[in-house]
Ligand SMILES: Cc1cc2nc3c(=O)[nH]c(=O)nc-3n(C[C@H](O)[C@H](O)[C@H](O)COP(=O)(O)OP(=O)(O)OC[C@H]3O[C@@H](n4cnc5c(N)ncnc54)[C@H](O)[C@@H]3O)c2cc1C
Protein backbone atom coordinates (compact mmCIF):
# COMPACT_ATOMS: atom_id res chain seq x y z
CA UNK A 1 0.00 0.00 0.00
CA UNK A 2 1.23 3.49 -0.83
CA UNK A 3 2.27 5.53 2.23
CA UNK A 4 1.59 9.25 2.47
CA UNK A 5 2.01 11.87 5.21
CA UNK A 6 -1.25 13.79 4.83
CA UNK A 7 -4.53 13.28 2.97
CA UNK A 8 -7.09 16.09 2.78
CA UNK A 9 -10.62 14.92 1.98
CA UNK A 10 -12.61 17.62 0.17
CA UNK A 11 -11.37 20.64 -1.78
CA UNK A 12 -13.84 23.35 -0.72
CA UNK A 13 -12.78 26.50 1.06
CA UNK A 14 -11.75 24.33 4.02
CA UNK A 15 -9.78 21.63 2.20
CA UNK A 16 -7.79 24.07 0.07
CA UNK A 17 -6.86 26.38 2.97
CA UNK A 18 -5.86 23.40 5.13
CA UNK A 19 -3.67 21.95 2.38
CA UNK A 20 -2.00 25.28 1.66
CA UNK A 21 -1.18 25.82 5.33
CA UNK A 22 0.16 22.29 5.81
CA UNK A 23 2.39 22.76 2.77
CA UNK A 24 3.62 26.12 4.08
CA UNK A 25 4.46 24.36 7.36
CA UNK A 26 6.77 21.95 5.60
CA UNK A 27 4.49 19.03 4.72
CA UNK A 28 5.35 18.10 1.15
CA UNK A 29 3.96 14.59 0.94
CA UNK A 30 0.26 15.44 0.77
CA UNK A 31 -2.77 14.94 -1.47
CA UNK A 32 -6.24 16.49 -1.81
CA UNK A 33 -9.05 14.12 -2.81
CA UNK A 34 -12.17 15.69 -4.33
CA UNK A 35 -15.23 13.80 -5.55
CA UNK A 36 -16.45 16.63 -7.79
CA UNK A 37 -15.01 17.45 -11.22
CA UNK A 38 -13.50 20.73 -10.01
CA UNK A 39 -11.86 22.27 -6.96
CA UNK A 40 -13.76 24.70 -4.74
CA UNK A 41 -16.78 22.90 -3.30
CA UNK A 42 -20.04 24.74 -2.68
CA UNK A 43 -18.51 28.14 -3.52
CA UNK A 44 -18.67 27.21 -7.21
CA UNK A 45 -22.43 27.75 -7.11
CA UNK A 46 -22.47 30.76 -4.76
CA UNK A 47 -22.18 33.38 -7.51
CA UNK A 48 -23.46 36.21 -5.30
CA UNK A 49 -21.01 38.54 -3.59
CA UNK A 50 -20.25 39.02 0.09
CA UNK A 51 -17.26 36.72 0.41
CA UNK A 52 -13.75 37.67 1.45
CA UNK A 53 -14.29 40.85 3.48
CA UNK A 54 -12.13 39.48 6.31
CA UNK A 55 -9.65 37.45 4.25
CA UNK A 56 -8.99 39.88 1.42
CA UNK A 57 -10.58 43.16 2.61
CA UNK A 58 -12.70 43.27 -0.51
CA UNK A 59 -16.05 41.95 -1.54
CA UNK A 60 -15.81 38.94 -3.84
CA UNK A 61 -18.24 36.45 -5.35
CA UNK A 62 -17.89 32.79 -4.35
CA UNK A 63 -16.06 31.73 -7.54
CA UNK A 64 -13.64 34.67 -7.25
CA UNK A 65 -12.92 33.78 -3.62
CA UNK A 66 -12.24 30.14 -4.38
CA UNK A 67 -10.02 30.97 -7.37
CA UNK A 68 -7.56 32.77 -5.08
CA UNK A 69 -7.10 29.51 -3.21
CA UNK A 70 -6.95 27.41 -6.39
CA UNK A 71 -4.17 29.72 -7.62
CA UNK A 72 -2.20 29.07 -4.42
CA UNK A 73 -2.77 25.31 -4.59
CA UNK A 74 -1.34 25.37 -8.10
CA UNK A 75 1.51 27.79 -7.31
CA UNK A 76 2.60 25.65 -4.37
CA UNK A 77 2.36 22.51 -6.48
CA UNK A 78 -0.02 20.77 -4.09
CA UNK A 79 -1.18 17.51 -5.69
CA UNK A 80 -4.93 16.90 -5.99
CA UNK A 81 -7.21 14.35 -7.57
CA UNK A 82 -10.63 15.24 -8.99
CA UNK A 83 -13.53 12.83 -9.48
CA UNK A 84 -11.98 10.91 -6.60
CA UNK A 85 -14.52 9.95 -3.96
CA UNK A 86 -13.33 8.67 -0.61
CA UNK A 87 -15.47 5.63 0.12
CA UNK A 88 -13.86 4.25 3.25
CA UNK A 89 -11.69 5.18 6.16
CA UNK A 90 -10.13 3.02 8.86
CA UNK A 91 -9.06 3.86 12.41
CA UNK A 92 -5.42 3.30 11.51
CA UNK A 93 -5.82 5.90 8.74
CA UNK A 94 -6.15 3.86 5.60
CA UNK A 95 -8.05 6.04 3.10
CA UNK A 96 -9.88 4.27 0.27
CA UNK A 97 -10.95 6.29 -2.75
CA UNK A 98 -12.33 5.43 -6.13
CA UNK A 99 -11.82 7.35 -9.33
CA UNK A 100 -12.27 6.60 -13.01
CA UNK A 101 -8.60 7.26 -13.60
CA UNK A 102 -7.14 5.17 -10.77
CA UNK A 103 -9.89 2.68 -9.91
CA UNK A 104 -10.06 1.72 -6.25
CA UNK A 105 -6.99 2.91 -4.35
CA UNK A 106 -5.92 2.48 -0.73
CA UNK A 107 -3.52 4.94 0.87
CA UNK A 108 -1.86 4.56 4.26
CA UNK A 109 -1.86 8.09 5.68
CA UNK A 110 -0.08 9.36 8.79
CA UNK A 111 -2.55 12.23 9.20
CA UNK A 112 -5.94 13.09 7.66
CA UNK A 113 -7.89 16.33 7.43
CA UNK A 114 -11.64 15.96 6.98
CA UNK A 115 -13.06 18.85 4.92
CA UNK A 116 -16.13 17.20 3.43
CA UNK A 117 -18.62 20.05 3.93
CA UNK A 118 -22.30 19.59 4.72
CA UNK A 119 -25.59 18.51 3.14
CA UNK A 120 -29.08 19.99 3.21
CA UNK A 121 -32.04 18.77 5.22
CA UNK A 122 -34.79 17.73 2.79
CA UNK A 123 -38.56 17.18 2.79
CA UNK A 124 -38.19 13.80 4.50
CA UNK A 125 -35.96 15.17 7.22
CA UNK A 126 -38.53 17.76 8.30
CA UNK A 127 -41.55 15.46 7.74
CA UNK A 128 -43.19 17.91 5.36
CA UNK A 129 -46.95 17.23 5.55
CA UNK A 130 -49.09 16.42 2.50
CA UNK A 131 -48.34 15.21 -1.03
CA UNK A 132 -44.91 14.67 -2.56
CA UNK A 133 -45.26 16.17 -6.04
CA UNK A 134 -42.33 17.36 -8.12
CA UNK A 135 -41.43 20.98 -7.55
CA UNK A 136 -40.31 20.54 -3.95
CA UNK A 137 -36.58 21.10 -3.93
CA UNK A 138 -33.82 22.16 -1.53
CA UNK A 139 -32.33 25.64 -1.88
CA UNK A 140 -28.80 24.40 -2.60
CA UNK A 141 -30.06 22.08 -5.34
CA UNK A 142 -32.07 24.93 -6.89
CA UNK A 143 -28.96 27.10 -6.70
CA UNK A 144 -26.86 24.51 -8.49
CA UNK A 145 -29.50 24.00 -11.22
CA UNK A 146 -29.79 27.72 -11.82
CA UNK A 147 -26.18 28.89 -11.45
CA UNK A 148 -24.24 25.94 -12.83
CA UNK A 149 -26.65 24.30 -15.28
CA UNK A 150 -28.81 27.27 -16.24
CA UNK A 151 -32.08 25.51 -15.42
CA UNK A 152 -34.94 27.57 -14.00
CA UNK A 153 -36.76 25.64 -11.28
CA UNK A 154 -40.17 27.31 -11.43
CA UNK A 155 -42.29 30.42 -12.00
CA UNK A 156 -44.24 30.87 -8.77
CA UNK A 157 -42.21 30.07 -5.72
CA UNK A 158 -42.68 29.75 -1.96
CA UNK A 159 -39.58 29.46 0.19
CA UNK A 160 -39.61 27.65 3.53
CA UNK A 161 -36.85 28.71 5.91
CA UNK A 162 -35.21 32.11 6.17
CA UNK A 163 -31.58 31.07 6.43
CA UNK A 164 -29.16 32.85 4.14
CA UNK A 165 -29.37 30.34 1.32
CA UNK A 166 -33.15 30.72 1.18
CA UNK A 167 -32.85 34.51 1.14
CA UNK A 168 -30.15 34.51 -1.54
CA UNK A 169 -32.32 32.22 -3.68
CA UNK A 170 -35.35 34.49 -3.26
CA UNK A 171 -33.41 37.31 -4.91
CA UNK A 172 -31.77 35.11 -7.50
CA UNK A 173 -35.09 33.65 -8.69
CA UNK A 174 -36.70 37.10 -8.73
CA UNK A 175 -33.90 38.48 -10.91
CA UNK A 176 -34.38 35.56 -13.28
CA UNK A 177 -38.06 36.41 -13.66
CA UNK A 178 -39.79 34.11 -11.16
CA UNK A 179 -42.41 35.41 -8.73
CA UNK A 180 -41.34 34.64 -5.16
CA UNK A 181 -44.60 34.80 -3.21
CA UNK A 182 -43.14 34.70 0.29
CA UNK A 183 -40.57 33.29 2.66
CA UNK A 184 -41.99 31.40 5.63
CA UNK A 185 -40.01 30.91 8.84
CA UNK A 186 -41.13 28.65 11.68
CA UNK A 187 -39.12 30.53 14.31
CA UNK A 188 -40.13 33.98 15.60
CA UNK A 189 -36.91 35.40 14.11
CA UNK A 190 -34.98 34.89 10.89
CA UNK A 191 -31.81 32.82 10.83
CA UNK A 192 -30.44 34.91 7.99
CA UNK A 193 -28.15 37.90 8.15
CA UNK A 194 -29.88 41.29 8.42
CA UNK A 195 -28.16 42.43 5.25
CA UNK A 196 -29.68 39.52 3.32
CA UNK A 197 -33.16 40.29 4.62
CA UNK A 198 -32.69 43.83 3.33
CA UNK A 199 -31.05 43.17 -0.02
CA UNK A 200 -32.83 39.92 -0.92
CA UNK A 201 -36.37 40.40 0.45
CA UNK A 202 -37.14 44.04 1.29
CA UNK A 203 -35.49 45.28 -1.93
CA UNK A 204 -37.94 43.16 -3.94
CA UNK A 205 -41.01 43.49 -1.68
CA UNK A 206 -40.99 39.80 -0.83
CA UNK A 207 -42.91 39.21 2.41
CA UNK A 208 -41.26 37.30 5.28
CA UNK A 209 -43.75 35.50 7.54
CA UNK A 210 -42.32 34.61 10.94
CA UNK A 211 -43.74 31.88 13.20
CA UNK A 212 -45.32 30.25 10.16
CA UNK A 213 -44.66 26.94 8.50
CA UNK A 214 -45.98 24.67 5.77
CA UNK A 215 -49.00 22.76 7.05
CA UNK A 216 -49.87 21.13 3.72
CA UNK A 217 -48.33 20.45 0.35
CA UNK A 218 -50.90 19.92 -2.43
CA UNK A 219 -50.27 18.57 -5.93
CA UNK A 220 -50.57 15.35 -7.92
CA UNK A 221 -47.62 15.33 -10.31
CA UNK A 222 -46.46 18.90 -10.04
CA UNK A 223 -46.85 21.08 -6.97
CA UNK A 224 -50.08 23.12 -7.14
CA UNK A 225 -50.50 24.75 -3.75
CA UNK A 226 -48.77 25.27 -0.43
CA UNK A 227 -50.71 25.98 2.77
CA UNK A 228 -48.94 27.94 5.52
CA UNK A 229 -50.16 28.02 9.11
CA UNK A 230 -49.09 30.01 12.14
CA UNK A 231 -47.33 28.16 14.97
CA UNK A 232 -47.43 28.74 18.73
CA UNK A 233 -44.39 29.12 21.00
CA UNK A 234 -43.98 25.33 21.06
CA UNK A 235 -43.86 25.38 17.24
CA UNK A 236 -47.22 23.57 17.09
CA UNK A 237 -49.59 24.53 14.26
CA UNK A 238 -52.48 26.81 15.32
CA UNK A 239 -55.74 25.72 13.59
CA UNK A 240 -57.66 28.17 11.36
CA UNK A 241 -54.64 30.32 10.54
CA UNK A 242 -54.15 28.93 7.04
CA UNK A 243 -52.81 31.04 4.16
CA UNK A 244 -52.88 29.44 0.72
CA UNK A 245 -50.39 30.05 -2.06
CA UNK A 246 -50.79 28.72 -5.58
CA UNK A 247 -47.29 27.91 -6.72
CA UNK A 248 -45.29 25.43 -8.78
CA UNK A 249 -42.19 25.36 -6.60
CA UNK A 250 -41.46 25.05 -2.89
CA UNK A 251 -37.87 25.70 -1.94
CA UNK A 252 -36.63 24.26 1.32
CA UNK A 253 -33.93 26.11 3.18
CA UNK A 254 -34.32 24.31 6.45
CA UNK A 255 -30.86 23.59 7.65
CA UNK A 256 -27.49 22.13 6.86
CA UNK A 257 -25.96 19.09 8.50
CA UNK A 258 -22.23 18.31 8.63
CA UNK A 259 -21.29 15.41 6.41
CA UNK A 260 -19.56 12.93 8.71
CA UNK A 261 -20.46 9.48 7.42
CA UNK A 262 -16.77 8.60 6.95
CA UNK A 263 -16.12 9.44 10.61
CA UNK A 264 -19.08 7.29 11.63
CA UNK A 265 -17.39 4.28 10.01
CA UNK A 266 -14.58 4.60 12.55
CA UNK A 267 -16.78 5.47 15.55
CA UNK A 268 -15.27 8.90 15.87
CA UNK A 269 -17.20 10.76 18.62
CA UNK A 270 -19.66 13.35 17.28
CA UNK A 271 -20.83 16.42 19.21
CA UNK A 272 -24.09 18.39 19.39
CA UNK A 273 -22.96 20.37 16.30
CA UNK A 274 -23.32 17.04 14.45
CA UNK A 275 -19.64 17.36 13.55
CA UNK A 276 -16.71 15.69 15.27
CA UNK A 277 -15.66 16.39 18.85
CA UNK A 278 -12.35 18.28 18.55
CA UNK A 279 -9.63 19.85 20.68
CA UNK A 280 -7.94 23.22 20.15
CA UNK A 281 -5.95 21.77 17.24
CA UNK A 282 -9.17 20.84 15.39
CA UNK A 283 -8.10 17.27 16.06
CA UNK A 284 -10.83 14.67 16.59
CA UNK A 285 -10.77 12.04 19.33
CA UNK A 286 -8.73 9.92 16.94
CA UNK A 287 -5.20 11.38 17.10
CA UNK A 288 -3.98 12.50 13.69
CA UNK A 289 -7.46 12.93 12.19
CA UNK A 290 -8.47 16.58 11.97
CA UNK A 291 -11.70 18.28 10.90
CA UNK A 292 -12.56 21.79 9.71
CA UNK A 293 -15.14 23.81 7.81
CA UNK A 294 -18.77 22.83 7.37
CA UNK A 295 -18.19 19.17 8.21
CA UNK A 296 -17.14 20.31 11.70
CA UNK A 297 -19.90 22.86 12.27
CA UNK A 298 -21.98 24.83 9.79
CA UNK A 299 -20.46 28.24 9.04
CA UNK A 300 -22.18 31.25 7.53
CA UNK A 301 -19.06 33.20 6.63
CA UNK A 302 -16.50 31.50 4.45
CA UNK A 303 -13.64 33.66 5.74
CA UNK A 304 -13.95 31.89 9.08
CA UNK A 305 -13.92 28.54 7.31
CA UNK A 306 -10.58 29.43 5.75
CA UNK A 307 -9.24 30.56 9.15
CA UNK A 308 -10.32 27.39 10.89
CA UNK A 309 -8.91 25.27 8.09
CA UNK A 310 -5.52 26.97 8.36
CA UNK A 311 -5.44 25.98 12.01
CA UNK A 312 -6.22 22.38 11.03
CA UNK A 313 -3.47 22.45 8.38
CA UNK A 314 -0.93 23.90 10.79
CA UNK A 315 -1.94 21.36 13.44
CA UNK A 316 -1.59 18.42 11.06
CA UNK A 317 1.96 19.63 10.44
CA UNK A 318 2.61 19.83 14.20
CA UNK A 319 1.24 16.32 14.60
CA UNK A 320 3.45 14.96 11.83
CA UNK A 321 6.45 16.54 13.58
CA UNK A 322 5.36 14.93 16.88
CA UNK A 323 4.66 18.28 18.49
CA UNK A 324 1.14 17.52 19.71
CA UNK A 325 1.06 15.44 22.88
CA UNK A 326 -2.28 13.66 23.02
CA UNK A 327 -1.50 12.37 26.53
CA UNK A 328 -1.67 15.84 28.08
CA UNK A 329 -4.34 16.45 30.72
CA UNK A 330 -7.68 17.42 29.19
CA UNK A 331 -9.90 20.31 30.04
CA UNK A 332 -13.60 19.97 29.15
CA UNK A 333 -15.23 22.98 27.51
CA UNK A 334 -18.90 23.39 28.32
CA UNK A 335 -21.70 25.54 26.93
CA UNK A 336 -23.23 27.48 29.83
CA UNK A 337 -26.11 29.91 30.10
CA UNK A 338 -27.62 30.98 26.71
CA UNK A 339 -24.98 29.13 24.67
CA UNK A 340 -26.05 26.38 22.27
CA UNK A 341 -22.59 24.99 21.51
CA UNK A 342 -18.91 25.73 21.97
CA UNK A 343 -15.99 24.58 19.89
CA UNK A 344 -13.51 23.06 20.70
CA UNK A 345 -15.22 20.64 23.06
CA UNK A 346 -12.00 19.92 24.95
CA UNK A 347 -8.53 21.39 25.29
CA UNK A 348 -5.17 19.66 25.85
CA UNK A 349 -3.07 21.40 28.51
CA UNK A 350 0.33 22.92 27.60
CA UNK A 351 -1.20 24.31 24.45
CA UNK A 352 1.12 25.32 21.60
CA UNK A 353 -1.24 28.18 20.65
CA UNK A 354 -3.53 30.64 22.36
CA UNK A 355 -7.11 29.46 22.25
CA UNK A 356 -10.12 30.64 20.26
CA UNK A 357 -13.55 29.51 21.36
CA UNK A 358 -16.37 29.60 18.82
CA UNK A 359 -19.96 29.52 19.90
CA UNK A 360 -23.53 30.39 19.02
CA UNK A 361 -26.25 31.70 21.32
CA UNK A 362 -29.64 30.00 21.68
CA UNK A 363 -31.77 33.09 21.06
CA UNK A 364 -31.29 36.75 20.11
CA UNK A 365 -29.79 38.68 23.09
CA UNK A 366 -28.93 42.31 23.82
CA UNK A 367 -26.37 43.93 26.18
CA UNK A 368 -24.49 40.81 27.14
CA UNK A 369 -21.27 39.90 28.87
CA UNK A 370 -19.65 36.70 27.68
CA UNK A 371 -17.73 34.95 30.48
CA UNK A 372 -15.03 32.32 30.22
CA UNK A 373 -14.93 30.74 33.67
CA UNK A 374 -13.33 27.83 35.44
CA UNK A 375 -15.29 27.17 38.61
CA UNK A 376 -15.65 30.60 40.24
CA UNK A 377 -12.61 32.07 38.49
CA UNK A 378 -13.30 34.42 35.58
CA UNK A 379 -10.56 33.78 33.00
CA UNK A 380 -11.83 36.40 30.56
CA UNK A 381 -14.95 38.41 29.78
CA UNK A 382 -16.21 40.27 26.73
CA UNK A 383 -18.93 42.89 26.38
CA UNK A 384 -21.28 42.30 23.42
CA UNK A 385 -24.04 44.74 22.50
CA UNK A 386 -26.04 42.19 20.51
CA UNK A 387 -25.80 38.46 19.84
CA UNK A 388 -27.91 36.45 17.43
CA UNK A 389 -28.06 32.68 16.80
CA UNK A 390 -27.18 33.05 13.12
CA UNK A 391 -23.84 34.66 13.91
CA UNK A 392 -20.93 32.55 15.12
CA UNK A 393 -19.05 34.38 17.88
CA UNK A 394 -15.33 34.02 18.55
CA UNK A 395 -13.53 34.86 21.80
CA UNK A 396 -9.85 34.40 22.59
CA UNK A 397 -8.07 33.11 25.67
CA UNK A 398 -4.33 33.32 26.29
CA UNK A 399 -2.79 29.86 26.77
CA UNK A 400 -1.15 31.04 30.01
CA UNK A 401 -4.62 31.24 31.54
CA UNK A 402 -4.90 27.45 31.30
CA UNK A 403 -2.67 27.22 34.42
CA UNK A 404 -5.58 28.63 36.45
CA UNK A 405 -8.01 26.02 35.17
CA UNK A 406 -9.09 23.01 37.23
CA UNK A 407 -10.81 20.51 34.99
CA UNK A 408 -13.38 22.38 33.00
CA UNK A 409 -14.11 25.71 31.37
CA UNK A 410 -17.63 27.08 31.02
CA UNK A 411 -18.61 29.75 28.50
CA UNK A 412 -21.79 31.67 29.20
CA UNK A 413 -23.55 34.84 28.16
CA UNK A 414 -25.25 36.93 30.82
CA UNK A 415 -27.21 40.19 30.99
CA UNK A 416 -25.01 43.19 31.61
CA UNK B 417 -35.63 59.89 11.49
CA UNK B 418 -35.12 56.89 9.23
CA UNK B 419 -34.07 53.33 10.13
CA UNK B 420 -31.93 51.31 7.73
CA UNK B 421 -29.98 48.06 7.76
CA UNK B 422 -26.42 48.46 6.55
CA UNK B 423 -25.67 45.83 3.88
CA UNK B 424 -21.99 46.57 3.42
CA UNK B 425 -20.74 43.72 5.61
CA UNK B 426 -22.22 40.68 7.41
CA UNK B 427 -22.47 42.59 10.69
CA UNK B 428 -25.63 44.28 9.35
CA UNK B 429 -25.74 47.31 11.69
CA UNK B 430 -29.07 49.03 12.26
CA UNK B 431 -28.61 52.64 11.24
CA UNK B 432 -30.62 55.68 12.29
CA UNK B 433 -30.50 58.73 10.06
CA UNK B 434 -32.00 62.04 11.16
CA UNK B 435 -33.34 64.80 8.91
CA UNK B 436 -29.91 66.45 8.72
CA UNK B 437 -28.36 63.20 7.46
CA UNK B 438 -26.59 62.50 10.76
CA UNK B 439 -26.00 58.76 10.94
CA UNK B 440 -25.85 56.75 14.17
CA UNK B 441 -25.69 53.02 14.91
CA UNK B 442 -22.89 52.41 12.40
CA UNK B 443 -19.98 50.37 13.76
CA UNK B 444 -17.63 51.73 11.07
CA UNK B 445 -17.46 54.68 8.63
CA UNK B 446 -18.66 52.61 5.68
CA UNK B 447 -22.08 52.50 7.35
CA UNK B 448 -22.36 56.26 7.18
CA UNK B 449 -21.49 56.35 3.49
CA UNK B 450 -23.99 53.58 2.85
CA UNK B 451 -26.81 55.39 4.66
CA UNK B 452 -26.28 58.57 2.68
CA UNK B 453 -26.12 56.71 -0.62
CA UNK B 454 -29.17 54.62 0.27
CA UNK B 455 -31.28 57.71 0.99
CA UNK B 456 -30.10 59.76 -1.95
CA UNK B 457 -29.27 57.30 -4.73
CA UNK B 458 -29.66 53.66 -3.67
CA UNK B 459 -27.40 51.28 -5.64
CA UNK B 460 -26.79 47.51 -5.77
CA UNK B 461 -24.20 45.23 -7.28
CA UNK B 462 -25.77 42.62 -9.58
CA UNK B 463 -24.43 39.08 -9.77
CA UNK B 464 -25.85 36.65 -12.30
CA UNK B 465 -24.64 34.36 -15.06
CA UNK B 466 -24.52 34.15 -18.86
CA UNK B 467 -24.24 31.36 -21.39
CA UNK B 468 -20.96 29.97 -22.66
CA UNK B 469 -21.77 29.50 -26.34
CA UNK B 470 -19.19 26.81 -27.08
CA UNK B 471 -19.85 24.67 -23.98
CA UNK B 472 -23.22 22.93 -23.78
CA UNK B 473 -25.16 23.40 -20.52
CA UNK B 474 -22.51 25.70 -19.14
CA UNK B 475 -22.97 29.07 -17.55
CA UNK B 476 -20.35 31.49 -16.36
CA UNK B 477 -20.98 33.91 -13.54
CA UNK B 478 -20.69 37.68 -14.00
CA UNK B 479 -21.09 40.86 -11.93
CA UNK B 480 -21.33 44.61 -12.34
CA UNK B 481 -18.00 46.27 -11.51
CA UNK B 482 -19.81 49.13 -9.80
CA UNK B 483 -23.18 49.04 -8.12
CA UNK B 484 -26.01 50.26 -10.36
CA UNK B 485 -29.08 52.32 -9.39
CA UNK B 486 -31.66 50.12 -7.70
CA UNK B 487 -34.43 51.12 -10.09
CA UNK B 488 -32.26 50.01 -13.05
CA UNK B 489 -31.68 46.46 -11.75
CA UNK B 490 -34.22 44.76 -14.03
CA UNK B 491 -33.17 46.81 -17.06
CA UNK B 492 -29.55 45.80 -16.49
CA UNK B 493 -30.63 42.17 -16.08
CA UNK B 494 -32.32 42.37 -19.49
CA UNK B 495 -29.09 43.66 -21.05
CA UNK B 496 -27.06 40.92 -19.36
CA UNK B 497 -29.47 38.27 -20.63
CA UNK B 498 -28.48 39.21 -24.18
CA UNK B 499 -24.81 38.48 -23.51
CA UNK B 500 -22.84 35.29 -24.08
CA UNK B 501 -19.16 34.44 -24.28
CA UNK B 502 -17.06 31.65 -25.68
CA UNK B 503 -14.60 29.78 -23.48
CA UNK B 504 -11.88 30.02 -22.33
CA UNK B 505 -12.74 32.98 -20.11
CA UNK B 506 -10.93 34.44 -17.13
CA UNK B 507 -12.01 36.31 -14.00
CA UNK B 508 -12.09 40.05 -14.64
CA UNK B 509 -12.61 39.74 -18.40
CA UNK B 510 -14.99 42.50 -19.54
CA UNK B 511 -18.04 41.32 -21.49
CA UNK B 512 -19.80 44.67 -21.73
CA UNK B 513 -18.48 48.13 -20.99
CA UNK B 514 -20.74 50.76 -19.46
CA UNK B 515 -23.89 48.72 -19.45
CA UNK B 516 -26.89 50.95 -20.35
CA UNK B 517 -24.48 53.88 -20.32
CA UNK B 518 -23.96 53.50 -16.56
CA UNK B 519 -20.58 53.77 -14.81
CA UNK B 520 -20.42 50.00 -14.57
CA UNK B 521 -19.02 47.15 -16.68
CA UNK B 522 -20.10 43.53 -16.75
CA UNK B 523 -17.15 41.25 -15.93
CA UNK B 524 -16.61 37.50 -15.66
CA UNK B 525 -16.25 36.11 -12.11
CA UNK B 526 -15.28 32.51 -12.86
CA UNK B 527 -12.53 30.85 -14.89
CA UNK B 528 -13.71 28.41 -17.56
CA UNK B 529 -11.00 26.58 -19.53
C1 LIG C 1 -25.64 27.83 -0.54
C2 LIG C 1 -24.63 28.52 0.36
C3 LIG C 1 -24.51 29.93 0.35
C4 LIG C 1 -23.54 30.55 1.12
N1 LIG C 1 -23.39 31.93 1.09
C5 LIG C 1 -22.35 32.52 1.77
C6 LIG C 1 -22.08 33.95 1.69
O1 LIG C 1 -22.82 34.70 1.06
N2 LIG C 1 -20.99 34.46 2.32
C7 LIG C 1 -20.14 33.65 3.02
O2 LIG C 1 -19.13 34.12 3.56
N3 LIG C 1 -20.41 32.33 3.15
C8 LIG C 1 -21.47 31.74 2.55
N4 LIG C 1 -21.69 30.40 2.66
C9 LIG C 1 -20.83 29.65 3.56
C10 LIG C 1 -19.52 29.21 2.94
O3 LIG C 1 -19.53 29.37 1.57
C11 LIG C 1 -19.31 27.78 3.26
O4 LIG C 1 -19.42 27.67 4.65
C12 LIG C 1 -17.93 27.26 2.83
O5 LIG C 1 -17.72 27.47 1.46
C13 LIG C 1 -17.84 25.79 3.16
O6 LIG C 1 -16.60 25.26 2.79
P1 LIG C 1 -16.24 23.75 3.10
O7 LIG C 1 -14.93 23.52 2.47
O8 LIG C 1 -16.38 23.44 4.54
O9 LIG C 1 -17.36 22.86 2.39
P2 LIG C 1 -17.68 22.62 0.84
O10 LIG C 1 -17.45 23.81 0.03
O11 LIG C 1 -19.03 22.00 0.82
O12 LIG C 1 -16.59 21.54 0.39
C14 LIG C 1 -16.66 20.18 0.69
C15 LIG C 1 -16.03 19.42 -0.45
O13 LIG C 1 -15.79 18.09 -0.06
C16 LIG C 1 -16.10 17.24 -1.13
N5 LIG C 1 -16.38 15.91 -0.59
C17 LIG C 1 -17.37 15.58 0.30
N6 LIG C 1 -17.32 14.25 0.58
C18 LIG C 1 -16.29 13.75 -0.11
C19 LIG C 1 -15.73 12.43 -0.23
N7 LIG C 1 -16.24 11.38 0.43
N8 LIG C 1 -14.66 12.25 -1.04
C20 LIG C 1 -14.12 13.32 -1.72
N9 LIG C 1 -14.60 14.57 -1.64
C21 LIG C 1 -15.67 14.79 -0.85
C22 LIG C 1 -17.29 17.91 -1.79
O14 LIG C 1 -17.44 17.49 -3.13
C23 LIG C 1 -16.91 19.38 -1.68
O15 LIG C 1 -16.20 19.82 -2.80
C24 LIG C 1 -22.69 29.76 1.93
C25 LIG C 1 -22.86 28.37 1.97
C26 LIG C 1 -23.82 27.74 1.23
C27 LIG C 1 -23.97 26.23 1.33
Ligand code: SF4
Pocket residue numbers: 422423424425426427428429441442443444445446447448450
Ligand atom coordinates in the same frame (compact mmCIF):
# COMPACT_ATOMS: atom_id res chain seq x y z
S1 SF4 D 1 -21.66 50.00 9.56
FE1 SF4 D 1 -19.68 49.05 9.09
S2 SF4 D 1 -19.65 47.30 10.50
FE2 SF4 D 1 -21.78 47.94 10.41
S3 SF4 D 1 -22.67 46.68 8.78
FE3 SF4 D 1 -22.01 48.61 7.84
S4 SF4 D 1 -19.97 48.15 7.06
FE4 SF4 D 1 -20.46 46.55 8.54
